[in-house]
Amino acid sequence: MYGCDKFCTYCIVPYTRGRERSRQPEKIIEEVIDLKNHGYKEVTLLGQNVNAYGRDIGVKFSDLLESVAKTGIERIRFVTSHPWNFTDEMIDVIAKYKNIMPYIHLPIQSGSDEILKRMNRRYTKKEYLELFNKIKNKIPNVAITTDIIVGFPNESEEDFEETLDVVKTCEFDGAYTFIFSPREGTPAARMEDKISMKEKEERLYKLNELVNYYSNKSNQKLLNQEVEVLVLGVSEKDSNKVYGYTDTMKLVNINGPKNIIGKIVRVKITDAKSFSLDGEYIN
Ligand code: SF4
Known part of the structure; x- marks a missing residue:
């Protein structure tokens, strides 16, 4: 509208x-x-x-x-x-x-x-x-x-x-x-x-x-939790990582392969900061 x-x-x-x-x-x-x-x-x-x-x-x-x-x-x-x-x-x-x-x-x-x-x-x-x-x-x-x-x-x-x-x-x-x-x-x-x-x-x-x-x-609260993330692209901060958003719209930088871009994947949260989370792709 x-x-x-x-x-x-x-x-x-x-x-x-x-x-x-x-x-x-x-x-x-x-x-x-x-x-x-x-x-x-x-x-x-x-x-x-x-x-x-x-x-x-x-x-x-x-x-x-x-x-x-x-x-x-x-x-x-x-x-x-x-x-x-x-x-x-x-x-x-x-x-x-x-x-x-x-x-x-x-x-x-x-x-x-x-x-x-x-x-x-x-x-x-x-x-x-x-x-x-x-x-x-x-x-x-x-x-x-x-x-x-x-x-x-x-x-x-x-x-x-x-x-x-x-x-x-x-x-x-x-x-x-x-x-x-x-x-x-x-x-x-x-x-x-x-x-x-x-x-x-x-x-x-x-x-x-x-x-x-x-x-x-x-x-x-998400530290060490597994969350679903829609992966959107290569991380701006680290080109070896990808990034995406949780269902609750939290930004996650993920240690994971580029071929998960465009998919909803499970990620384990390894670090939590004020503006973003770090996570590990769970295969
Ligand atoms: S602040 Fe939002 S709700 Fe208020 S006039 Fe502007 S667009 Fe409309």
Whole structure:
């Protein structure tokens, strides 16, 4: 699907990409079947706000997801989800089908209700945490990552502490973190901002330390475990190795032959770092 109707106050997407437009489900299914028949192992359903899919054509995203799962393609992913449109039906479908990957990117942006309101995100910290817990409880071994903006106009120290609190509570598998940067023509670009860049940089540093601690902690749980990895190509760091992703979207550099590229193979994890894992191909 294309576009977004959410109008978060910092975001230019609704102005540049326009309103939400969904592709017909039949066309999407046809394409997935064709890809599967050509040997593709993984598809990603893509949209700025992918779980709002279908509202313009009277279709539910959970139904699309289920139909794609029924094609039997081995791996299905979807990005990016807005917490506002994340339904219980979606959670049930993800939990039901093994080929829908247990990985959800669920941007929170801030842990402060005041900032969330000024961002026009349409949920509170409490509502986000309720959704987060529901997903964790219903989908076994799910990995959840997020996006966080620090230094939104006039973000106070207390607001920032709320964000740190969410990170500590959720122990995210990973987070993309950014310093607020004004986009011309958006409401946030016109907001008064008394917070200095130095302060914003310090907050980002502090946030990243915490985020990295939890990604490392989550990766450590995979140490000595056997996992399934879709191997995508030769490792950028070491041309003698190949790399791929686990079902939970963790990057693994693998000691293994080049002929496993394009396949889903079993790998034993031998080292775990904040941003990647090392592993040994199991023949
Ligand atoms: S941040 Fe995401 S949900 Fe919000 S307006 Fe931009 S694309 Fe839409």
